[in-house]
């Protein structure tokens with residue numbers, strides 16, 4: 077294994093796995109596997125990039141650090157030469173962590189400073205300029221992310237936000253330096269390291285900037301960021317002759333299907349609305365779940381009544397409703413109840429023969445995929461930017477799409493099921 081990624085959630089892991097498997101246009105990517113948690117056995121020899129999906133974005137910082145260091149050890153033992161800490165392109169975190177604590181701990185373990193921190197993903201509208209994160213043409217804090225149910229993003233200044241999470245100074249490299257090319261960027265990172273800055277927010281506005289970052293980081297032990305920072309990394313290994321550039325064959329998986337959406341993002345709610353216009357949908361109410369009035373078997377019954385009609389189950393409410401429910405019942409209590417519901421539903425559905433499963437929301441995907449006890453998934457073709465087909469190569473294969481809350485076109489759900497079935 078050449079490159080090891082530690083991702084703080086499951087959809088984020090498939091996002092960066094997609095980037096690495098795809099590589100740059102016309103060049104090919106790395107043979108990539110996504111591991112669901114830290115594997116308890118060595119990787120198979122053909123894997124070039126291994127992405128460990130943790131569910132460490134919203135847990136206490138100390139636990140996130142411990143899990144990330146354990147993931148680093150496993151990846152080191154597989155021979156990786158370079159490591160990426162993947163977090164959300166909207167920098168999802170609270171003032172208590174976990175991006176700063178995990179980034180600093182990994183840097184310390186690898187003995188490095190002047191480490192890139194860049195969540196930019198221009199294809200889906202995330203850019204960083206003068207240390208500020210934009211989502212399309214809005215600042216992060218006015219993009220809807222300020223209403224996130226677990227980590228409201230109320231400050232777009234990443235230097236300030238990250239500094240609240242860090243023990244050591246946070247640096248910044250602005251766009252003119254990035255735009256001037258990889259040599260200048262590399263020099264700026266070396267200077268940041270000399271000043272004792274562990275994590276350095278780096279501006280990026282376009283894929284060209286991300287390719288420059290990739291080139292500047294050829295041979296660098298650690299990068300941190302969204303999937304965009306991986307854009308130029310496969311090319312470094314291909315140029316050096318260390319990687320094959322081989323693709324993956326995916327013929328599609330047939331069988332009953334289901335869609336589970338625990339994400340409350342604006343994009344997911346729009347996709348639910350589009351889907352509901354022509355498919356069966358079931359809304360599960362938070363208070364019904366908490367009171368035991370809606371149980372996993374009720375949801376399973378609904379899906380089993382529509383096995384080939386792309387049935388969708390969702391829990392989302394609008395921002396005011398989510399805030400009121402959280403005020404009344406507690407953010408964690410709701411998240412746990414809804415995640416447990418979806419996890420039990422998914423486990424039961426797969427036991428009953430569901431073969432194609434689309435999940436919306438990083439935390440929700442983590443809960444679902446952990447319940448399915450799949451240890452590794454191969455990365456197939458891209459469905460929409462940041463969301464690939466994932467599949468198991470067992471005798472009862474399952475194909476999955478794990479959609480980050482904010483990703484995907486309005487018709488994502490129906491399209492994803494088609495792609496999991498092997499159609500265009």
Ligand SMILES: Nc1ncnc2c1ncn2[C@@H]1O[C@H](COP(=O)(O)OP(=O)(O)OP(=O)(O)O)[C@@H](O)[C@H]1O
Pocket residue numbers: 085087224225226338339340341344362391392393397398401402410411412414415436437438439440441479480481482
């Ligand atoms: N109606 C609701 N009210 C409050 N919380 C909810 C509701 N529905 C779901 N949740 C919880 O909100 C959280 C949504 O997080 P999740 O990561 O799944 O989606 P997301 O944040 O939109 O996606 P991503 O992390 O990929 O951007 C989950 O913990 C989920 O259980």
Ligand SMILES: O=C(O)[C@@H](O)C(=O)CO
Pocket residue numbers: 085087088089091092163164165166197302303437438462480481
């Ligand atoms: O970077 C992103 O936006 C996604 O991969 C993600 O991490 C959302 O959970």
